[in-house]
Amino acid sequence: MLVLLFVSVTLLNAFKVLYNERQNPTPYAVPEKEVVLDYDVWLKTKKKQRSLWEKVLSLKPIEQEKDLEIEHAYDGIKELNNPVPTWFNVLFFGTMFFAVGYLFYYHIGGYGDLQDKEYEREMAMAQEEKAAYLEKSANTIDENSVLADNTPVTLEQGKGIFTGNCVVCHGDKGQGLIGPNLTDDFWLHGGGINNIFKTIKYGVPEKGMISWEKNLTPKQISAVANYILSLHGTNPAGAKAAQGEKYDEKDVKDSEMKSVKDSLNQANAAAK
Ligand code: HEC
CATH class of the missing domain: 1.10.760.10 (Cytochrome c-like domain)
Structure with a gap:
């Protein structure tokens, strides 16, 4: 009943709008004259904000190409002196810091186990787990699974x-x-x-x-x-x-x- 009531009221409103519109129609809006953007102005505002991508890659805007040119050319081919991208520097210096930390942690300070020690530790752990497993499985033996054992x-x-x-x-x-x-x-x-x-x-x-x-x-x-x-x-x-x-x-x-x-x-x- 509620749904029916809701639909009826909505329909009634819709018909009212239609009827009013028919009696005195709203005049068409005259479109305002479009503002034409000056291309150069637009380009300047756009170029001011560098995207994250451009920042990460340290890209220079194309207008600055002239400043980047290196003073030599071969067969008309020129070279640009582009800056090293940020991501590369971060990675490059990051590896250095990592190497120092690694050296200190494993070789100088001796805080971490080296490969052979780690191997031994894991083998010992596995041995313990195996013993625990055997202990557990030994207690599930029954008359069918029991084995002769003269150790x-x-x-x-x-x-x-x-x-x-x-x-x-x-x-x-x-x-x-x-x-x-x-x-x-x-x-x-x-x-x-x-x-x-x-x-x-x-x-x-x-x-x-x-x-x-x-x-x-x-x-x-x-x-x-x-x-x-x-x-x-x-x-x-x-x-x-x-x-x-x-x-x-x-x-x-x-x-x-x-x-x-x-x-x-x-x-x-x-x-x-
Ligand atoms: C209270 C006395 C008593 C005790 C304690 C006892 N048994 Fe027995 N056992 C017997 C008797 C009696 C028989 C023979 C059953 C029959 O005649 O069927 C027997 C039979 C057996 C048999 C079967 C022998 C066959 O010929 O098939 C085995 C194996 C056995 N006992 C092992 C044990 C073990 C192991 C223990 C200790 C954990 C034990 N018994 C403790 C009295 C005992």
Whole structure:
């Protein structure tokens, strides 16, 4: 409604103007005589203000060309003694100041690191970042991504964890007490780093082996699992009798390959 009202009022006004104009038209305005500018006058006022561009390039107005001419000519070709442009001077002296500052900062005062030192510093920083990254990624290890690792650092750490948490049930040499012997070829829940990691992580609560997920970090589980791997074949005194199935990494790999092949064959047969 408002819009309609607005449009109506506007239209009404427009018609009023039209009507008035028709009744007594406004006479045409007679154009005043144009003021013709004197070209030379115009040129003078114009030339007085030099543009920023002309200032930066230190350009001289064309009327001053005569003053700039150098007194020699060759085949009628003359040379102008134009001033050096401001921008060039700024740049030129700027480099000098920069060089002095640079020399003082890096070579005399020794405030900044030279290239080789800077390289070393950045490499050290990268090394730290890498270590932090590895530390972080180590704590995301799970039973699928865990890797066998027999470096002394890992085994030492694993031994510490084993001594602190596991000997009561598995014996100080892994020979087995309440828990099974961890040094032989036989495993209740599978040997190899992945299976061992899994058993430690989730435990077998109904059989008395607790889950260590809450008490040990993935990295610690990985270390103790690797330590157990390193006990394999040590044959400690008083070793508990074998329990479970014989585990051979190669057999497992072969049987895994075999089952992959079998399923492929089955898929092929089904496709036929
Ligand atoms: C309270 C006693 C107890 C403690 C402590 C204990 N375990 Fe066990 N563990 C057992 C028992 C019992 C079994 C056998 C479970 C079964 O019969 O399925 C076992 C099984 C295992 C197995 C699987 C062995 C196989 O044959 O598959 C591994 C590996 C293992 N423990 C590692 C550890 C580690 C590492 C620790 C210390 C962080 C630990 N255990 C602490 C009692 C314990």
